[in-house]
Amino acid sequence: MHNTCPHCNTNLDAGDIYENFFNMFNDSIKALQFAKAYGWKETDKIHFSRSIIVQPDREPQYMICPDCKQKLPESKTCIPDTPQENKQHL
Numbered sequence: 759m760h761n762t763c764p765h766c767n768t769n770l771d772a773g774d775i776y777e778n779f780f781n782m783f784n785d786s787i788k789a790l791q792f793a794k795a796y797g798w799k800e801t802d803k804i805h806f807s808r809s810i811i812v813q814p815d816r817e818p819q820y821m822i823c824p825d826c827k828q829k830l831p832e833s834k835t836c837i838p839d840t841p842q843e844n845k846q847h848l
C-alpha cells in the first residue's frame with residue numbers, strides 16, 4: 759500500500775493499525791480489539807495516516823498534509839490517527 763502526498767510526495771502512511779496497537783500494548787488480543795474498533799480486519803488491513811483532519815465550522819471536514827499543509831484527496835484505505843479532540847478548527 760502506498761499513501762503519499764500528491765503535493766510534496768511525503769509518505770503519509772503511519773503503518774498498519776493492528777501493528778501500531780500491538781507495539782503500544784504488546785498484547786495481541788488487546789491490539790486486535792482496538793484495531794477492529796477502527797474497522798481493521800485481517801482481510802482488510804487498514805493503515806493509519808499521518809494526514810491531519812481539519813473541521814471547518816459549517817463545511818465538511820477534510821484532510822491536509824502534515825508537511826506541506828495542502829488539502830489531500832479522500833482516502834478510503836488510510837484513516838488519520840488524530841484524536842477527535844485534537845481536530846484543528848479554522
Ligand SMILES: [Zn+2]
Nearest residue numbers: 763766823826
Ligand atoms: Zn504534502
